[in-house]
Amino acid sequence: MAGGGFSRLPDGSVVVAIRLPAGPGSTHVRVLVHAATRPRALTRLRNLGLRAVYLRGNAEPPTPDEITAVLHHPEGVLWRAKLDDDTESWHPIRRLLSPATA
Template sequence: MPGGGFSRLPNGSVVVALTLPSPDRMTHVRILVHAVNRARALTRLRNLGMRAVYLRGNAQPPSPDEITAVLHHPDGLLWRAAPQEESELWHPIRALLGEGV
């Protein structure tokens, strides 16, 4: 299930989507990051304590709905359970990592 991908936007920035194990290691989460480039997106996640985050390939790029969600969030960093449930909304990254972030 882990995987990810990216989409380059018309303004040159990127949205990176990664499916990773959740902190409890029992489920997976889909994380979206908006950044200037792919390297910066991964750096943002590593700075939050996700040290072993890599993007290899583009097998699971973000959907248009995911891109819209992350572009409209002030932090540009969201997550939700994967596979998603119909009623689940996107959450700020602080809800996944704890309030100390």
């Protein structure tokens, strides 16, 4: 079950954080999206191929560090697999969605 939340920024935009299943053999990934509104953030993810993405509630809003990370990324969409490891870097969403290379 995916969890997530959002934070509204002073300029009116939002940062949405969603925890998604990573697939077989993995636990979850945390995805961050910066957009003008919550629906637009979810639309950005759906346009990337993550069709079944929904935000229900605000149980896991982004932390201040997560907000800073996504605001400083040019695309405004990041992910990280090790949710409890602050030393792992955030990755561009393209790395998650690209096919694995052998």
